[in-house]
Amino acid sequence: xxxxxxxxxxxxxxxxxxPVWPRPVTGTDQLVADVLGSGRWALSGPWKGxxxxxxxxxxxxxxxxEVEHCVPTANGTSALVIALExxxxxxxxxxxxxxxxxxxxxxxxxxVNAVPVIVDIDPATLCLDPAxxxxxxxxxxxxxxxxxxxxxxxxxxxILAIGARxxxxxxxxxxxxxxxxxxxxxxxxxxRVGTFSMQQTKLLTAGEGGAAITGDPDLFDAMFQLRxxxxxxxxxxxxxxxxxxxxxxSLMGNNYCLSEFGAAVLLSGLEVLDKENEIRAAxxxxxxxxxxxxxxxxxxxxxxxxxxDTYYQYAVRVDPEAFAARSAGQVxxxxxxxxxxxxxxxxxxxxxNPLYQPLGxxxxxxxxxxxDRIDPSRFELPNAERASAEVLTFHHSLLLARPADVDVVAxxxxxxxxxxxxxxxxxxxxxxxxx
Ligand SMILES: *Cc1c(COP(=O)(O)O)cnc(C)c1O
Numbered sequence: 098x099x100x101x102x103x104x105x106x107x108x109x110x111x112x113x114x115x116p117v118w119p120r121p122v123t124g125t126d127q128l129v130a131d132v133l134g135s136g137r138w139a140l141s142g143p144w145k146g147x148x149x150x151x152x153x154x155x156x157x158x159x160x161x162x163e164v165e166h167c168v169p170t171a172n173g174t175s176a177l178v179i180a181l182e183x184x185x186x187x188x189x190x191x192x193x194x195x196x197x198x199x200x201x202x203x204x205x206x207x208x209v210n211a212v213p214v215i216v217d218i219d220p221a222t223l224c225l226d227p228a229x230x231x232x233x234x235x236x237x238x239x240x241x242x243x244x245x246x247x248x249x250x251x252x253x254x255x256i257l258a259i260g261a262r263x264x265x266x267x268x269x270x271x272x273x274x275x276x277x278x279x280x281x282x283x284x285x286x287x288x289r290v291g292t293f294s295m296q297q298t299k300l301l302t303a304g305e306g307g308a309a310i311t312g313d314p315d316l317f318d319a320m321f322q323l324r325x326x327x328x329x330x331x332x333x334x335x336x337x338x339x340x341x342x343x344x345x346x347s348l349m350g351n352n353y354c355l356s357e358f359g360a361a362v363l364l365s366g367l368e369v370l371d372k373e374n375e376i377r378a379a380x381x382x383x384x385x386x387x388x389x390x391x392x393x394x395x396x397x398x399x400x401x402x403x404x405x406d407t408y409y410q411y412a413v414r415v416d417p418e419a420f421a422a423r424s425a426g427q428v429x430x431x432x433x434x435x436x437x438x439x440x441x442x443x444x445x446x447x448x449x450n451p452l453y454q455p456l457g458x459x460x461x462x463x464x465x466x467x468x469d470r471i472d473p474s475r476f477e478l479p480n481a482e483r484a485s486a487e488v489l490t491f492h493h494s495l496l497l498a499r500p501a502d503v504d505v506v507a508x509x510x511x512x513x514x515x516x517x518x519x520x521x522x523x524x525x526x527x528x529x530x531x532x
Pocket of ligand 1: 174175198244270272293294295
């Protein structure tokens with residue numbers, strides 16, 4: 098181990114060829130080439146004598162999640178939008194969202210003209226705090242949007258109980274938790290509806306893509322139409338070159354369909370999802386054991402209800418006091434330089450996330466009252482604030498490396514801690530905000 102930190106010009110703890118993400122599964126090129134020559138590139142294209150990849154993926158992803166129905170979508174955001182609309186959320190309704198999440202959790206709520214009510218997180222899991230949810234319920238609450246963040250799941254027992262007590266449906270945003278389980282049940286199958294993103298960084302990906310799952314046939318019928326401009330699937334396969342989507346609608350939709358190319362890539366990715374989740378979980382368990390030996394580094398914990406582990410990001414809380422009072426941002430940069438793999442800062446709290454600016458969009462300024470209700474500055478999120486200052490995250494591709502390579506992350510934290518005083522102290526004592 099070097100005597101000076103890589104961030105101050107020393108040798109790094111190791112030089113490793115980290116896994117590339119996304120990585121194509123064997124056979125994907127054949128499936129994509131097959132779509133290219135098939136004459137059908139979209140669900141909204143003509144029948145070509147066999148089920149579309151989109152519908153095949155819907156069947157397999159529903160089966161994977163042990164639910165009846167799946168509606169594939171263009172991305173995770175559109176899955177959230179159709180789920181909210183199918184639940185009947187609309188103008189002026191309130192939807193509870195966590196204060197620490199990707200911006201789409203709240204912007205999708207604005208997109209259906211509803212009001213995101215941003216509530217604080219449980220510092221242990223970084224997910225929705227059930228007590229904060231209960232306190233935020235009003236007569237106008239129409240849904241609870243629970244996000245399973247990074248490598249945790251929210252306390253689903255408590256949140257489902259609150260939803261049931263108040264007659265408010267629970268929507269699970271599983272964009273970061275494909276394949277997780279809570280007391281044996283798949284993430285996304287516990288609430289009335291579950292949504293997923295298949296964007297490039299996610300555990301299952303086609304670059305862009307998404308899905309909504311449900312056990313409720315009426316919700317399914319609504320979500321199907323909402324993502325296909327109101328069209329439904331023909332009850333029987335049509336003749337060759339005829340449209341499989343028929344114009345017999347009960348409600349108005351938009352086009353949020355997943356292409357046949359995306360569906361083909363997702364079909365092959367789904368084949369390896371469980372195996373990859375197992376590799377990540379084994380490496381994460383090993384890393385967690387080693388990191389627990391480094392004072393001031395605390396891997397984020399999961400509740401005992403989680404019975405299937407997933408890692409979208411491996412998250413650790415850093416105590417600056419253990420690092421010669423250097424900020425989490427400085428520790429982030431120093432560890433990144435030691436391992437040659439990007440380390441990220443936690444999301445900023447939603448009420449001061451630069452990507453979340455509802456008042457800057459004319460389409461959301463429906464009235465003075467609505468403007469005040471969507472103003473993010475009315476929310477206070479001390480736990481999200483603190484997590485944002487202290488938590489560092491590692492993308493899941495790190496956990497697909499060889500076990501010995503993953504150990505290097507713990508070595509890097511130990512070295513940075515030992516030599517932290519050699520990192521120049523920030524002028525104002527707070528350190529850089531960005532990684
Ligand atoms: C990625 C993500 C989304 C949005 O998905 P897109 O496919 O990018 O639209 C929504 N919620 C969470 C928690 C996410 O991580």
